[in-house]
Amino acid sequence: MMEWLTPLIVPFIVLNAILGIVTYVTLLERKFAARMQSRVGPYRVGPHGLLQPIADAIKLMMKEDVVPTAADRPVYNLAPIVFLIPCMLIFATIPFAPGLGVADLNIGILFFLAVSAMEIVGLFMAGWGSNNKYALLSAMRAVNQVISYDLPFIFAALVPVLLAGSLRLSEIAVAQAGLWFVFYPVIGQLAFVAFIVSTVAAENRAPFDILEAESELVAGFRVEYSGMKFAIIQLGEYAHVVGASFLGALLFLGAWAGPGPEWLGPVWFLVKAMFVFLLVTWVRWSFVRIRVDQILALSWKALLPATLVLLIATAVVVVWRGTPGV
Amino acid sequence: MTADAVAFWCLAVVLVGSALAVVLTKNLFHAVLWLALALTGTAGVFLLLDAEFIAAVQLLLYAGGIVTIVVFAIVVTERLVGERISQTSRRIAGGAVVAGGVLALILNAVRGQVFPAARPEMVGDLTRTVGETVMTRFVLAFELLAVLMLAALMGAIYFARPDD
């Protein structure tokens, strides 16, 4: 009986935990940004504004759902869901502690990358379905950017894979028991920086948020969305960022490794993921947005060759030092 | 019926349905979305066959990459909003001949094959095996493919470049 239920219960728990984390990550970001800007941030709803995300969610649920008359209705309505599914699926392969995860695939990281590449379909559906020129332009930018930054993202993420000698995320985590990959001489730091940069870009966060670009394209591909559909898109975006933060913590910061008893592992993992998230947030709130052509140039002319060279260098080091870990 | 079979038939319906939709939809953009669904369904079939690596690559390259490029091509080349593009071909006869030929070919290949009753168990790490085979036994073909891709890329750049 229980064996049959486990494949249902574990994803249920993980999904809800992720939803909770993602909701509260918005509060974290807002508080963090507020501090950067000498503000207080949300403060009125609940003690220290702790209930703000819940209030936001309720507000968005109560809002009128507007569908533009000229919209491509089925596409417009489906887009938020198509956008959300990959953003949630990426958590499937992440092991939150030894043996605690939905599915520890032996191609874990590849699955992560493949699923997050699917996000673009939902994004494009939103951009097209809205029948709005801002949205369409934003979707076109999205294609440019996602294609450009998926490659450096993959190459940067492959460095720990090479070092660990496995695509399975749990094995990569275990391989860092001795030395977190971020501390791996030279290669680790460079790969981490490249990973952060391409995460910021692949997640469309400022200064690479040309999709949203509210000063040019108002709100980009989600300009026509309101109420719950808007909330779902927003949720998907934050989920993706949080997912990438977990991946970063797993690939470079030793996942659940940390002092204290073993059951503290998931907590350590969360703390590290939040550290990566705040790093991304810090970048977001400090830079002005750069232009489309400059973003593409940065990817194709700097980041892609750099990560490629880094990957080859890692391969050489791994071969020179003999068979990698595990 | 096992769970595998249920999943297979569900996927099959989705696959065939979406594949038909790709060619029957009048709206080009919708056709691409059906194509994305079809390709994702294919990835599902691979997953059922325990070929996780192929499934992931299918998603990464086809459902993610190729669909994006197709959509992009549509957006760049066609009138954007509200236009319906004719998708019917006037050369139905020729199409039927080609389709029939391909069908015959496939049927011919399938005919006479003996399918095992049960799927053999997976042995070892498939991903690792694929990697090793590609890098040893099929390294020449692999590299040739890479060269071909490079040539295609250069050709694309040549054609896309604005006339100076």
Place this chain on the structure above:
Amino acid sequence: MSTIAPSTRVELDYTGSERLTMNMGPQHPSAHGVFRAILTLEGEQVVGIDAVIGYLHRCHEKLAETLTYAQYPSIASKTDYVAAMTSEFAYVRAAAMIGKIEVPKRAQYLRVIAAELQRVASHLLWLGTWCLDMGGALGGGATVFLYCIREREFILDLFESLVGARLLYGFYQVGGVRYDLPPGWAEQCRETVDFIDRRIGEYERMLEDNPFFLVRTQGVGVISRELAQGVGISGPLVRGSGVNYDIRRTEPYSSYEDFDFRVPVETGGDCYARYRVRMVEFRESLKIVRQALDRLPEGPISSRPGLKSVAQIRIPKGEAYARVEGARGEVGCYLIADGSAKPYRMKWRGASFSNLAILPHIIPGHKVADVVAIMGSVDPVFGEVDR
């Protein structure tokens, strides 16, 4: 407000596929008011722009014909509501020139202090919103914006204790100013000036050490010297294009000849050059305020001491054109008086109106993202454009 005219679109020579016409505005996050730019796009590239203005038109010029010389200055500030002091200044100067009214020295100094503080406040808002345009309301731009607004508040506090209002002042009146400094104001002003001076350095480091900021501004929206001279742009725009034109220097008014300050001139002509000009102007304005506070003479604050209002003032027949260097350039008022209590004709020369006319000349050829950067660097205030 007008429909698209194909003839004004500046077409670029290109051979390509289809063009997209995109409306930026009338309500748009980076319009700085209500402005509609009809962009013709070729992909991300802007190939044509038609600027549509007039959404905020209140026909100030007709309004002035129906109001007396004492009434109008208090709504003159509504033309350029971001730098309200300077538009009042231009009007009262024009009226005083026709009436040959001598303004007491103390009033002249007070006028200078208010005008320069207003310039700093206006530039602070410009810097904040410009970064907001480029950096996004959910990004680094918002950080700069909030810092700038914080500093601007201090200046508005000063104005509040001086006039009682924070946005539209009515501080200037024909023949003088309306209020003298309240006790303790000078010290508070000095503190504010020092504080802002320090902050300006902080922003300079924050922005100029940021490569993203540099790539977004350098070489973008270049106005050549020739173009700048032809279109009639003024203020930081024309000074960013290598033209040394500052009315405070070429035609000193209100005792500006007493003060020691530098007129910054940059030769780049791009957004960055305009940014640099304004950053130097911050410092120079603060310098002028310090000097004016130090040398503030005693005496009456109006040409009619003892009289609280000069509503009774009658301006003889005549005409005059008075201009002041506002935050955005030459703010001028052309006034024709017919001897009655109200002007016969009044013309506002809004700096933003002429400055905005540069857009169709420089925007084509840039990317969509550059449009907002260039718009922001022009710093239009639509109250002044539409009047």
Place this chain on the structure above:
Amino acid sequence: MTLDQARTLIAERFPGAQAAGDSPMVVTVPADVWVPFARFAKETLGCWFFSFLTAVDWKEEGLEVVAKIDNVDEKLSLLVKTRLGPGVSACPSLTGVYRGADWMERECYDMFGIRFEGHPDLRRILLGDDWEGHPLLKSYPVDAPHPPFR
């Protein structure tokens, strides 16, 4: 270039023009030399800065077009005026000489109904296309509501 030199030059080239005052120097020219004078002011007197262009409605005496141009470097400031005459509402356009005259003339057309001949794109700029009348004319009633608010 001093003011006197400028005055002499103007008197030589344009006998019909009257120059008075010095800051700004008010030059009244006949309407037929409006554009030649502007070109002369720009090229010979060096007045490159086009400050503004507007008009004044002198009721039965007709409209007067006023333009302010400056030679910033030599502090020469010209206020150029021309009377169009009663009932006349056409004036040559300065856009060929000063690019900045484009919007100014459009505004002037909008407010006074003066047709600037030779303007590349003369249409309303501040008011809506469907606006009736030209508000800055003295004959335009201030109190009566106008369509579409009648």
